[in-house]
Structures are given as C-alpha cells and as structure tokens.
Amino acid sequence: MSAVPAQSLPAPLRGAPAAAPTRRLRLVPDAVRRRKPRIAYAIIALGAILLVAAAQLVLSVAMTQGAYELDSLRVQQTKLERDRQIVGEELDALQSPQNLARNAEELGMVPNTSPVYLRLSDGAVLGQPQAAGHAASSGPLVPNSLITDVPLVNQPATGENATGASGAEAPAGADAQIVPPGALPTPDTH
C-alpha cells in the first residue's frame, strides 16, 4: 500500500465506447410489498384527540366551577364591602366632634378658655392661669343627625346594658367596685 493516496480517480475517457452494452430487458421485480399500516400511529392520533377532548372537558368543568366560585366570592366581597361601609359610617359618627364633646361633657370635662404655657427652656409660665368655669352643654348647639342613635360611652346601649348589669350583680366583695365603662376610675389610695 502506498503511503500517498491517489489524488483523484482517473477521469473516464471521453468518447470511449461503453465497455458493455446495457441490457434492455430486465425481470419485472416483485411488487414492493405494501407496508402494513402501523397500529401505533392510529393509537397515537386517536389518543391525542381523546386527550385534547378530555383536557377541554376538564378545563371547561374547572372553568365552570371557577365561575361559581368567582360568583360566590363576588357576593361575599359585596357583603364585606357593605359591612365595611356600615362600620365606617358608625366610626365616622363616633369620631365626630359632637359625639366627642358630649361624651367629654358627660364625663364632667369643661373647656378652659385661658391657656397657660410652661416654657421649658427657663421654666417661665406664660399667660395667666384661670380656673375653667362651668360651660353650658353643647349637645344640641351644633346638630348632627347621624349621632342621635349613638349611645354615650358611660351609658351603654340597652342591649349591652343587660349583660353589663347581670355581670355586675354576680361578684361581691373585692370585685364589687365595678367601674362603669368609660367613667374615670377612682384611685384606690388612702
């Protein structure tokens, strides 16, 4: 074997007569045997169709289920929003100045019109201290129709009052001194 491989095949000679005339006639070959259709493909195709159908069914069921869930959640949301509004309105009424003022008055507080300031830098008292006088009730002066049904802090609503009263009756002795809710507790020092 030569170490140097041939660079190329020798070119066929042009115009050279065919070495041997081709035979014109041949035997008819056997008909190509038709391949049997493979069952696997059919299964795959059918399976895919079924799968798609099933997936669609599942999705559809899930979606329908979701629709009902969504609907019930929406109803719940509406209800919660309504509750929030009820509570919000209640809170607004409670924090209105009319309500705060009448509660403060109910607790015996009066406004003092003579403010006095203590200056921290040198301890100087600025202004002329004067005792607060008795102020008239401000109840109906600045009306607010929203608080007509709102109970005062130390006069619980009738419903709560019932439970409060039964609670107050039960204990005796050390716990007998029940402070009504909202009232200023009296210190127990002697």
Next chain:
Amino acid sequence: MKQTSRYPMRRVIVAGALLIAFVAVFVVKLVEIQVVRADEYNAEAEQVRSDSRTVYGARGDIVDRNGTVLADSVMRYDITLSPKQAKAREAEEPGQLEKNAADLGAALGIPAEQVLTVIEQSLAADADSDFAYLVKQVDVATYDRVTALKVPWVYSQEHPGRIYPNGAVAGNLLGWINDDGEAAGGLEAAQNECLAGVDGEVTSLHSLKDWVDIPGTERTVKEAQPGGTVQLTIDADLQWEVQRILAARIAEVGADWGMVTVMNAKTGELLAVADVPTVDPNDPDSTDVEDRGSRSFAAPFEPGSTFKALTAASAIDAGQADPTSEIVAPYRKLFGDANINDSEYHEDERLTLTGVLIDSSNTGMSQFGERVSDEQRYQDMVDFGLGTESEVGFPGEGAGDLNGGPDWPDDQTRYATMFGQGLTTTAIQIASVYQTLANHGVRMPVQLVQGCELADGEITGKPDQTPREVVSAKAADETTAMLERVYLEGWLAEKWNIPGYRVAAKTGTAQVADGQGGYRSEYLVSVSGYAPADDPQYVVSVSIFDAVTMNSSAASAPVFRDVMSQVLKKYRTVPSGAPAPELPASW
C-alpha cells in the same frame, strides 16, 4: 363517450363559472356580515346575550385642612315596590299585604299605614301601576333588614349617596346633595366639576339559569372614574367650636342669626366660617330655607363702626392723620348737607384719632375721613377688596355695594361711608379688611379651598396667593396700635379680655337697611379684631343680628373673646410679652 368528449372545454368553463358565482355570493354575504355590518350585528348580539351593569365612579370627598372627612360618598338604596303585584298577591293570599306592610314599616322605621298609602295612591293614579318609591336613600343596615324580609313585591335601586359625618360642622359651606343626586348649593355645587365621578359600564355574558357570569366574557365598555378630593382651608375642630360658641350666645341673647369668620392673618386662609343657624346637610329639610346657606358669603350688610379702622388707615396712609392727630368731636355736626351725630349725647370732646376710635365717634371720624379725597378713599376700599366678590367665588356670594362711589349720591351717604353706613360688605370682606391691617397693609386673597386632588394625584384649582399692598406698613401698624387701645380702653374692655395676649379689636353697632331706603329697628352688632397684636396671626370677626335681650356689641364681645382664645390655644400661640404701647386718647 362521444357526448362527453364533444365540448369538454365549455363544460369546464360553465361549471367553473357557476362555482365561482356560487362562492362569490357567499363571499359577498360574508364580507357584508363580517366587515360592513359587523358593528351593528355585534352590538345586537351583545344586547341579546350580555348583561350590562354600571360601575359607579364615586363622588370625591370634601376634607378639611387636616384631612378630616366632611363629606363622604356611600352607597344608598331606594326602596321601591310594585303596587300591582302587591294587590295581586293579596288576592292569592289574603292578609299578606297587612303583614308585609307592618314588617316593612318596622324595618324602615315608618308607619305601616304609609306603605299601604303608597300602594293605594299609585293604584288610584294608575290601576296598572308597577312602580312606586317607598323610601329613598336608606342606608345599608336598613336595606339589609328590608331584603331579609323577602317581600316579593318590594325591590330596590342602588345608587351612590352622600353623608356628612360631622353633621352641621361647616354645613353652611358644604351644601348638600339632594335626593335626585344633584349638588344643592355650597361647595358641593361650586366644586362639582372636581368632585363628580364618571360612571363606567361593564358588560358580561351570564348563564340563563342562575345568572352566574361566564368567565372571560367581562368587557369594560367604559372605565369608571372616581371624582377628585376637595381640600378646604377650614379646620373642622375649630369650626365646630366656633359654631358651638356662636350658637350658645345666639340662644342666650335671643338673636336671629350670627356669623363668625376666623382667618389666618398672614395667608388669608379661612380657618372657620360659622353661620348660625347652621344646616345639617344630612337633614337639610329640618332647617329653614333662608338658613341653609352661608350668610357670611351671601348676605352683604352695612358693617357699621368696625369699618372705622379702614377709614383711619386710609387717612394715615394719605398722610392726613396719625394716631395723635387732634380734633374736637361734638355730639352733632353738619358737613355740607350731611347731618352726622354720635350714638349717645355727649359734650364736645377733644379727641385724638385714637380717642375717636375708642369712643367710636361718628362726628370725629367724619372729620378725618373728609381729609382724604373721595377718589382716594374709594380706591382704598376697592383695594381692601370691597365692592367685588372675594376670590373664593362661593355660590351666590355677594359683592357688597359701595353705593356708586366715589360719586356718592349725596353728602349724607358720602360721610356715612366713613363710618360704615351707606355701603354694604360681606362678613368675609370685613375679615379681609382686618387681615390686611393685621398683615402690615398687605392683603392676601381670601382662600377657602386649598385645591382639588384628582384621582391620578394631580392637584388643580390652587388658589391665587398674590399679595397686594393696600396701605403702607406704617399706616397699618399705627392702626393696629390704635385698635389695641380700643381693646384696652373701650367700653367692652372687661368683656372681651383675653389674659396674656395683646389684642386689636373694634366694635360696631350697625343699622340694617330694610330694603326700602330706610332702616330696620333691629341692629347688627359686631366685633372684629386680631391677635396677638405684637405679631398678628389670626383675625376673628363676629356679627350677630337682632340680639333681643342685649342690642349692643356687648352681645358679640364674649363670642369674640371665646373664639379668639380658642384659636390662640388651638394653634399654641405664645402669649405676648411686652404691654401694648400707650397712645393718648384726648388732648
């Protein structure tokens, strides 16, 4: 075989043409349906299959300077019923009408007869009546109670409503929303453009059986747009206290009505504007129609002697007087055709300008006022903001009437305008005059609204804040010094004393025009002033009309004292150190 091969080409062409024509018909139809009339069909289909609902764009809040909500949007429900169905049910099931009416009455807090009356009346008007309002604007709790009854002929309509959590606090300014959802007066009307939301629309397909929305079919036809928030310069807590003080005093002295204005002397911001009686916007019907607005803005009146401070400042500014300028003030004096007299008889008094203000002498003030030319005096009034509506632009705001000045119709009017008669101003304008004097002669535009914050955070409608020098600082400060002497030496010195602070103030007892060229027998008593006089921060102006039991400015002085001390306390104003400078009142 022969036939088929005879004209093969023609057959193909015919068949092809037929086929093309056939397809063309479908194509044309397709294009017509899918392209040409697509919108129309889509809309029609949408209508048949889908359900549209309104998404409410909530009306914006009105808040005070600290963010306290004064007007809030809530959901409200109109309870309606079908009179026809109610009657029909009654035929099927006797007794149900009576029982349901009683239940409804209990739930709604109205008598059961009212329910029956509504049904009877609608049926009387129209025997086929299928709709009638039972109660409008009920709250959520009531709505829940009504729906729990499950009365088959009762329905409801949901729509946005409005509540005013602080009741009558600033009710005079806010206005209200009527049952039809329209702004009725006040800021609700003035700021409607900012406050109003835009309702949106959402459509979706739903199942026929139980009306559950089909997922993925929701479509927003129109985006809902919530309204903007209007922020006022008013302080709700102060407003409440001012209204309380004024209402208590009005009840005490049997007055018809009163007004108090509290203004920041440095910025012109209104901190409180009280009008008593005050409407509770939650329930406007319980207040008389004439008491539902704000007189402070809408009802100009003759200011009376509080106006003398302006004339004094004018005279000093014109270089015609100073606090110690001397005149002789008789009880009565003739100026041309004008016959001017003081309120009470007195001997001739030798007064300085300071003394004229302390004694509130009309004859004295006229002698100073006439030193200034009519044109100059009129120009000063205009510069002080009189004769035109304030910058607030409140609905129905009055401009005041300067009675044609500077060419006043006669001498009487010409001289009367020097001490606050013969011309009209609003309470807001008087407060603004005192703000100018307090702020060293520089007038700030009156502000009630800080601005409108739109839903996207953009702030619009910011008020004009351009200062305007009306009189010199010297003229204003000398007027302040004189008003301090009025506060210390005037006849009400005991009644309006605020310990620890220096105050500048002036009283007025004005006659009120009867609208027919004469004066009514009632008086409008007032006090205007500011504190602390050494560095004025707050202006308070009080006016009370027809105080039956005390027809003098003594009726308004305690209101001035209480309001001013509340303002000073609330804003932690440091008490004054040095005493007020002395000025001679007589010579």
